Amino acid sequence: MxxxxxxxxxxxxxxxxxxxxxxxxxxxxxxxxxxxxxxxxxxxxxxxxxxxxxxxxxxxxxxxxxxxxxxxxxxxxxxxxxxxxxxxxxxxxxxxxxxxxxxxxxxxxxxxxxxxxxxxxxxxxxxxxxxxxxxxxxxxxxxxxxxxxxxxxxxxxxxxxxxxxxxxxxxxxxxxxxxxxxxxxxxxxxxxxxxxxxxxxxxxxxxxxxxxxxxxxxGLQNDLPVSRKSPAIPHRQAVAAVVRNGKGLLLVVQRQAEGLLASLWKLPGGFVQDDENREAGLRRCVKEELGLSIRVGKKIASADHAYTHFRVTLHVYQGFPLSGKPTARGCQDWRWAAAADLKKLPLSRIDRMAVALVEISPVRFP
Ligand code: SF4
CATH class of the missing domain: 1.10.340.30 (Hypothetical protein; domain 2)
Structure with a gap:
């Protein structure tokens, strides 16, 4: 030096x-x-x-x-x-x-x-x-x-x-x-x-x-520092189902212990694949997650969120069980939750937004 x-x-x-x-x-x-x-x-x-x-x-x-x-x-x-x-x-x-x-x-x-x-x-x-x-x-x-x-x-x-x-x-x-x-x-x-x-x-x-x-x-303050251009951030589509039982309780699942938002709770659903529409994606995700076949009803709302490596739009639909009983197949756990339970469970920001939308969904599981 x-x-x-x-x-x-x-x-x-x-x-x-x-x-x-x-x-x-x-x-x-x-x-x-x-x-x-x-x-x-x-x-x-x-x-x-x-x-x-x-x-x-x-x-x-x-x-x-x-x-x-x-x-x-x-x-x-x-x-x-x-x-x-x-x-x-x-x-x-x-x-x-x-x-x-x-x-x-x-x-x-x-x-x-x-x-x-x-x-x-x-x-x-x-x-x-x-x-x-x-x-x-x-x-x-x-x-x-x-x-x-x-x-x-x-x-x-x-x-x-x-x-x-x-x-x-x-x-x-x-x-x-x-x-x-x-x-x-x-x-x-x-x-x-x-x-x-x-x-x-x-x-x-x-x-x-x-x-x-x-x-x-x-006079280079606004030219420095130099960054290598990052690739464009992908935008993914996700779907979630609002499913209630006869008592009006809401079906929620706990994410797997590894991966994105691991161990947090959410509505059933997941990412839509490139070759399927949202309704088909939601039926597939709920089946894989809980072994439950559902009919997909009306769309309730959607919400956007940005993660470090991608952006996501979550579309929330009504869901009506057709056959099967919930079983933890592709999740750690599941439960029927009352509003008070939902407050105690850890949820990510976008899942908390999605759960807030259920207030306007009076649909019940017959
Ligand atoms: S260190 Fe940053 S704030 Fe300080 S003179 Fe240089 S460019 Fe300006």
């Missing part, structure tokens, strides 16, 4: 840390040094905005105040507490990791990169964030925000979303993390990316790094 580069890196660190001292955000997980709480916050913050996370974080810790309480709890309780926060694999991973932390690490969140990376749900970024914030280890925590800042300050036009580009940004970040105050440094980068060096229209006029930022000097 040349003398000039070393000076720029020293300046980067000192300006960022000085800025953070006065402008760092006050967040609930910054009021603690408890590694358990920091771990929970970092998992919740994956793919989710700070404002959304705060109430979930508080509620989760009230319900599961330490790793032992989390490890002891049934998965269904954890999923229920997580309901509507999305990316439910995070909740399942937290629950599984809590069991490992209690069983293998005596209840202490691991403090080395090797050990912490053995836990489900912990990648490079989350490992770096927990190790630096909870234990002060001088390791980087590099996410999209950090890559954006580094790409701009150092005018790096390597794609931020390909493995070679990401390796480059990780190594650069590792060379910047100070031996002391790694926690403040990583959190300062998070805050700078969230509040000033935003994806669109960065607020360079108040940025602590403005005097060394090459993107600012060259």
């Amino acid at each position: 040349s003398k000039g580069q070393a000076e720029i890196k020293t300046f980067f660190r000192s300006r960022l840390l000085a800025w953070y001292k006065h402008h760092g955000r006050l967040l609930p997980w910054r009021e603690t040094t408890d590694p358990y709480r920091i771990w929970i916050s970092e998992i919740m913050l994956q793919q989710t905005r700070v404002d959304t996370v705060i109430p979930y974080y508080k509620r989760f810790l009230k319900r599961f105040p330490d790793v032992f309480a989390l490890a002891r709890a049934p998965l269904q309780d954890v999923l229920k507490t997580w309901e509507n926060l999305g990316y439910y694999s995070r909740a399942r991973h937290l629950h599984a990791a809590a069991g490992i932390i209690v069983g293998r690490f005596g209840g202490r969140i691991p403090d080395t990169p090797e050990d912490i990376r053995t836990l489900p749900g912990i990648g490079d970024y989350t490992a770096g964030a927990i190790l630096s914030i909870a234990y002060g280890r001088a390791v980087p925590a590099v996410d999209g925000n950090v890559r954006r800042i580094l790409s701009r300050v150092f005018a790096i036009d390597r794609p931020v979303n390909d493995p070679r580009g990401q390796k480059h940004f990780f190594e650069l970040a590792a060379s910047l993390v100070p031996g002391k105050r790694a926690s403040d440094f990583n959190q300062a980068l998070m805050d700078l990316g969230a509040t000033i060096c935003r994806a669109k229209n960065p607020d360079c006029g108040v940025c602590p790094l403005a005097s060394i930022c090459l993107a600012r000097r060259g």
Whole structure:
């Protein structure tokens, strides 16, 4: 490294840390040094905005105040507490990791990169964030925000979303993390990316790094970072049936333990295949899931939702059983549920919307 580069890196660190001292955000997980709480916050913050996370974080810790309480709890309780926060694999991973932390690490969140990376749900970024914030280890925590800042300050036009580009940004970040105050440094980068060096229209006029930022000097703020084009996101069609028994109870099923939205509850149904219409798809899905033949009635409504890798439109129909009794064939479990039961079961956002639609479906199973 040349003398000039070393000076720029020293300046980067000192300006960022000085800025953070006065402008760092006050967040609930910054009021603690408890590694358990920091771990929970970092998992919740994956793919989710700070404002959304705060109430979930508080509620989760009230319900599961330490790793032992989390490890002891049934998965269904954890999923229920997580309901509507999305990316439910995070909740399942937290629950599984809590069991490992209690069983293998005596209840202490691991403090080395090797050990912490053995836990489900912990990648490079989350490992770096927990190790630096909870234990002060001088390791980087590099996410999209950090890559954006580094790409701009150092005018790096390597794609931020390909493995070679990401390796480059990780190594650069590792060379910047100070031996002391790694926690403040990583959190300062998070805050700078969230509040000033935003994806669109960065607020360079108040940025602590403005005097060394090459993107600012060259007017490239809105051209960096560079991303490799992602393929178009597919749009899938899904169907669900509103089936009631003679008492007016609603038929609901629990998803399989693996796969999309695993172990959450929903109306019977599934994805439509390319070569079938929606009614045929719904009959097939209910048969595969529950061994039940149904006649498909009127469409009640539809709802849209976007996941990371695809978008879905869920079409909800009335369903009338023709033959067979519900049996858990392609699901973990099923039940006839009253409105009060539905409130207690964990459902994904789109399934909760679909269930809300049943209020307008008075159709009964004769
Ligand atoms: S000067 Fe502007 S582009 Fe450069 S790091 Fe600061 S906010 Fe980002």
